[in-house]
Amino acid sequence: MMSSEFFTTWFLPGIWITVQVTVYAAALGAAISFGIGLARGSQYWIVRFVAGAYFEIFRGMSALVLMFWMFFALPLFGWQLVPMWAGVSALGLTYGAYGSEVVRGSLAAVTPAQKEAGIALNFTRWQRLRLIELPQAWPEMVPPFNNLLIELLKGTALVSVITVADMTFAGNLLRLGTNETTPIYTLLLALYFVLAFLITRGMRLVERRAKAGIGQGPVKTGGTTRKPGARGESVQAGSQSAGGMG
């Protein structure tokens, strides 16, 4: 069975590492989402092209393969990353690409009249974005971002294979040490579920605030967890075909 010593030396710090990787990768991913998402609506074709290429490449890439590559192959190009940062960058770059689609889509969904009003009032492009478009697009972004955040949380389990001591890594260590697999992996799954649940609850709060911020009432939400449509690509597809009509 799991000794209490093992629990305090590996498992609890493992939970903390998982939380840290999630937070750091989410921060990197959010920065990339907004950067690339805005660039994809740029008026210069070269900016649009570069951002589009980034999106296609990282959306087509497997996060695990990217992580392996950063961990094993990048050092030969003269860049040695600490395992944890290799994991965080791989996750942030991948989920940032998905997120850029969310940002692009919600900005494009702001009513044209709003943008025209901004132009009529002689706002600069930056003012329009900051004062008119983003505040209205933000509430639309929160639910898909919630889905991505949970995909990201699930993705953090991957860092265990590049030797980052997260909770999955601790679970694998325990398996090698004791061969008691049933309790440890069951506990692990339950912990991920609890973390995902907490994220969903938190994002519901953010969504309610965001909607209140632009004078929309809270929407009623059924169920305890999210509705998928998770990855950026399917958000778009889902809203055009199945999800949006339903």
Place this chain on the structure above:
Amino acid sequence: MSWDWNVVDDFMPRFWDGVLVTLQALAIGTLIAFALGLVWALAQRSTQVWVRWPVVAVTEFIRNTPLLVQLFFLFYVVPNFGPSMSPLTTGIVGLGLHYSTYTAEVYRAGIDGVPAGQWEAATALSLPKGRTWRAVILPQAIRRVVPPLGNYVVAMLKDSPMIATIGAFDMLGEAQAFSNETFTTEALTVVGVAFIVIAYPASLLIRALERRLVR
């Protein structure tokens, strides 16, 4: 930096073996996900609480926990009380099961999207329940869910290298083994490029499909 094309040449035979295993896992995994997803979606609409509630709970749980840990669970825990499967079989079952919970949600949205008038027409014609589903609802629902289902196939392709962690020799598994034997890293780069080369045309195809199917 060092890049040696000879290493790439040496890796090629094993690379194609890996591609074959990846595509095999993807194909069977997709079949499981599509079939099982429909079962979940229909069970979630059941009038029986004791059917609906457990299915909702199980699919929510599977969807919100990492595939990697689920694979470990299937590979190391399930043999304690159930069948013991090869790494590849475990991987295929894991992929199929995980993604079935996503496709269930897609089917659900598709079924909800069928206009109420279609249900009423079926009732007015007094079609039996089975016939209503088979001849009226599902043909309309499935038509509109093809593009999102396709997106999940691409997503599954990108998650498929995880089966290498339990010892299956897919593209990543082969690359890892080759790199460890030869102390090189070119194989990993090749596999990384291969993923983009496969996934990009696939997503273009889905976009084209979407334009055709959604009016």
